[in-house]
Amino acid sequence: MKIQELADKMGLTIHTIRFYEKEGLLDDRHVRRERNNYRNYSDKAVERLKLIKKFQSIGCSLAELKGVLQDHDANTHTNQQIIDWIRSKKKEIESKKEEYDQILDTLNKMLEYRTLLMDDPQKAQEMLKAWHAGSSD
Amino acid sequence: MKIQELADKMGLTIHTIRFYEKEGLLDDRHVRRERNNYRNYSDKAVERLKLIKKFQSIGCSLAELKGVLQDHDANTHTNQQIIDWIRSKKKEIESKKEEYDQILDTLNKMLEYRTLLMDDPQKAQEMLKAWHAGSSD
DNA sequence: ATAAACTATGAAGTGAACTCTAGGGCAAGC
DNA sequence: GCTTGCCCTAGAGTTCACTTCATAGTTTAT
Structure with a gap:
């Protein structure tokens, strides 16, 4: 999937998508390059962006989001830690x-x-x- | 009243107060200059800053606030217009x-x-x- | 008399999350 | 083969509401 297609699908601009990549929210599971250096997005990119939108919608900054996603990818946290995080987010x-x-x-x-x-x-x-x-x- | 005194009274920094003045939220009813060029604030400045805080607390940007205050000063609006404004703000x-x-x-x-x-x-x-x-x- | 504490100015910096620009490379249709 | 329309990059610009800085003049306390 090329960038404009993904942008349309997700309701984002191509700038935003490239910006997220630059910020480290997307990696090579989500984007690869074609011979012509065009970005080629996998379906996982769609999932990732949905996840980003979800976390954004629950009031996460991109910085916080980055941490959350890295931990999510690495399976760093215990269930209890996640519960605590949700609780503090709720209070916020x-x-x-x-x-x-x-x-x-x-x-x-x-x-x-x-x-x-x-x-x-x-x-x-x-x-x-x-x-x-x-x-x- | 000198700037630090006003700042303490209002819980603002002197920078913020000067910034508001630069943005046109205060005028010569609120600040005058002494011979040494120091700013001298009247009690109206206190009222004005309270008003600014109030409008800020109801979700106004400084730009919007500026318009509101100018209209407020000039008595530009009818009661009905104000009611409409409040209603739209409520919806927001x-x-x-x-x-x-x-x-x-x-x-x-x-x-x-x-x-x-x-x-x-x-x-x-x-x-x-x-x-x-x-x-x- | 001198240092500390206050005041002034204009301009630059901050942070968040984009958004846009300039200057270029590919691709598809006629 | 030319135009149109995608794609690329690095970097600058935007908005908001301050905040900080550099530099300098003034007042107050010792």
Whole structure:
């Protein structure tokens, strides 16, 4: 499979694929060279890129991913270590979600205030005062 | 108030504050110069930085923020426009949250599989097969 | 008086994950 | 055999939000 074909199949650009290779996320199980020096990708490349996408989607940086994949290839870790890793990753994501919840809280308050401002400016004023008094804002 | 004092008060570095000024987020209501060319910050600077932090915390880039603050200063927008903006911002954040939910789903499945692998490798194998059959993975 | 601690400037550096460019080599159709 | 359209490389550019640096002037403490 040539690079553009793989790119289309995976929804990536050819630049990204070459970039991943340069970063050491693909090796000769995934890419070989033809006589003309064109890259020729195996089906394992597709699997690899899917794996990369999956790990990326669970919030891994490419650097972290590189470690994970190397260990994955080398079968370095015990099941318990993997479980621990998943748990810590979960915590990471959960705290990010909490951040977003706080953002939503703020936006909701803003919305409430603005909506009230259209219906009952008086009450909106009161709300603003209560807000200023109550929080660190 | 000199720059270090403001920085301490706001939990920012002096570099960041100067950077914000350079980016046009502060103007002469917030900073003036003394005879020695040192910056002198008013209380409005504190308010401004709080506002910046708030908007940043609701997921605004500095560029977006700049627009928001300029409009805020100029009183450009109607209440309805602001409400619309908040609504679109909410959607943005909500979709980010959904992404994280999907990530958590994946992590939970991974965890389930790995846990099962310790207790009952047979069943774990079945689970893996079911997974491969059922989803696009 | 001198050193330490603060202030100023403009410019360059950081890191992540691409993205694009220049300058060239192959391949397939007409 | 010429054009079009892939492919190659090395390296520079992009975005964001800072951060660091080099250099220099000012204020404060001893």
